[in-house]
Amino acid sequence: MWGAGKRKSRRPARFVDYYTEGLDEQQRDDVRPRSTSTPRFPVPKPREARREVDVDEVEEEIREATREIEALKVDLQRMERSVLEVQEGQQQNGERKTRHSRDVTAAKSRENSPTLGRHLGDGRREPQTRISANELRQFTRMKQDLHTRAASSPPPSRGRSKKAAASARSSSSSSESSTSRSSSSDHSRASRDADFQWKLLEEDTRTTQASVFAVGTSRNHQTHISTYLNFCNYFGIVPMPANPHNLACYAQFLSRSLRSSDSIAHYLSSVKLFHHLNGFTTFSLDHFEIAHTMKGxxxxxxxxxxxxxxxxxxxxxxxxxxxxxxxxxxxxxWAAIVFSFFTFFRRSNVVLDSKTQFDPKKHLKRRDILVSPAGLLIYVTWTKTLQSRERVLSVPLLPIPGSPICPVAAYTHMCDLIPTEPDQPAFVVPTRGRKLRPLTTSMLEKAFARAAASIGIPAGSLTLHDLRRGGYTLAFQAGVPRELRQLHGDWRSDADHVYLSTTVADRLRVPAALRDYVLRHSIA
Structure with missing residues (x-):
């Protein structure tokens, strides 16, 4: 502060020298402040004319600098993730040498002790599956190659940061030159800049909120909300806030066309989301009349x-x-079919919904599948339950010598017939013009249906998702622990029980075990 009450104090020497340099004593007295209150803006130099600045040009430069800064933040986040992956790879590389001799010794001891086994969480004993030391060594090397590839990836672009710095300097110089305007015009310009930044912030917030749901989920919500609004419009009901009696009638209305109560519950859940998005955050479906109607x-x-x-x-x-x-x-x-069967992958991880919707960050690429004599190692960063890239899913596949359903042989044969770039989709097919296009869901479903019909299976009995179910059931019959089955198929909940398809022989194992126990412990 320059002063309070009757106390007067001079402005610091560095400010006085700045504004009085080159002036005589009379001019210096005129420039020195005589008011007891602090001026809101710096006093401009009186001895040189200021260049008139275009407000629209300054706002455009600020807008461009803001976009570049946001892009830099994204690049910094990607760089941090790459550094973390490199550090994890270095740590695993250090631990790999110390664990190698111990793993080989343990593998030999397991081979020499065929009766060795451990009790698992589902009551089954681990099957005596033999994995050679050579296979273990090669897959460990492939695992390390993933971290090496992440370390050798090109860093974020530097040109963008230079442009952002130039824009920031230009904006800073423009801001300094604009101090020649009056305090009222500067205040209005600052207000306009704040309004623009607030609108930009609101737009970014809406974009972030819209990314919560996947594309398919958002489409389902739109269909459900549109149905609810049409219902309200037809019967003359106020959509929001909805009362429990109207929602109970809406559920009864949906039962005329929907056959599952779970589908009706999904429609009501979208109505709840519709209320929350429009400010009715206290709206809930926990009402007796609604619950009573759903049970009925x-x-x-x-x-x-x-x-x-x-x-x-x-x-x-x-x-x-x-x-x-x-x-x-x-x-x-055929490679996509056996690949889906043995990896338990969902359809979205193997093929694309459309040939124009390829996303390198989500879909499987050729470089994500490492090939070696020991087998395949698939590197997955996005699945239905892995949408934030918070972890990496590594799925190994071993060859099945002499089998017509070997996934390793089918994939390597496809790569020999259809070579493509590493950043292209993993499964592609040639066109008439000798160009390559991604294998889509429609193409795979039609080919799978034709093949099933040719061997006498009724139409509609099998789908692509049944490949995931069949692979999981095969792992259960082979005695693989449930924890490993869930990890291999990327299940995050107990939904894997639904995928289990048991036969009569599997169901007879329970009474057979009870019968054997009773016979062994019966008293003569």
Whole structure:
């Protein structure tokens, strides 16, 4: 402060010298402050004319600098993730040498002790699956190659940062030159800049909120909300806030066209989301009339989900005869089928919904599948339950010598017939013009349906998702622990129980075990 009350104090010497340099004593007295209150803006130099600045140009420079700064933040986040992956790779490289001798010794001891096994969480004993030391060593090396590839990836672009710095300097110089305007015009310009920044912040916030749901989930919400609004418009009901009686009637209305009470619950959940997005955050479906209506609909509808087909080894062998391995298109389709079966992958991780919707950050690429004599190692960074890239899923596959359903042989044969760039989709097919296009869901579903119909399976009995179910059931029959089955198929909940398809022989194991126990412990 320059002063308070009757106390007067001079401005610091550095400010006085700045504004009085080159002036005589009379001019210096005129420039020195005589007011007891602090001026809001610096006093301009009186001895040189200021260049007039275009306000629109300054605002455009500020807007451009803001965009570049946001882009720099994204690049910094990517760089931090790459550094973390490199550090993890270095740490694993240091631990790999110390663990190698111990792993080899343990593997030899397991081979020499065929009765050795550990009790697992599901009550089963671990199967005596032999993995050679050479296979273990090669997969460990491939695992290390993933971190090496991440370390060798090019750093974020530097040109953008230079442009942002130039824009920032230009904006700073423009701001300094604009001090020649009056205090009222400066205040209005600052207010306009604040308004623009606030609008930009609101737009970024809406974009962030819109990214919460996936594209398919957002489309379902739009369909549900549109149905609810049409219902309210037809019966003359106020959509928001909805009362419990109207929602109970809405559920009854949906039961005329929907056969499952779970589907009706999804429609009501979208109505709740619609209220929350419009400010009615206290709206809830926990009301007696709504819950009572849903219980009644569940008993009246008595919906039974469709019984899924089962893809087992004999069926997969029969399907192999429906594809010509010398035709590139058939080779790609068959590789995608056995790939889905043995990896338990969802359809979205293997093929694309459309040939124009390829996203390198989400979909599987050729460089994400490492090939070695020991097998394949698939590097996955996005799945249905892995949408924030918070971890990496590594799925290994071993060859099956002499088997027509070997996934390693099918994939390597496809790569030999259809070579492509490492950053292209993993499964591509050639077109008539000798160009490559991604293998889409529609193409794979039609080819899978034709192959199933050719071996006598009724239409609609099998889907691509049944490959995931069949692979999981095969792992259960092979005695693989449930924890490893969940990790291999990337299940985050207990939903994997639904994928288990048991046979009569599997169900007879329980009474057979009880019978054997009683016979062993019966008293003569």
């Amino acid at each position: 609909l569940k008993k009246r509808l008595q919906h039974r989900p469709r019984q899924h087909g089962r893809v087992d080894i004999p069926l997969l062998v029969d399907l192999a005869g429906c594809f010509n391995p010398q035709v590139p298109r058939d080779a790609a389709i």
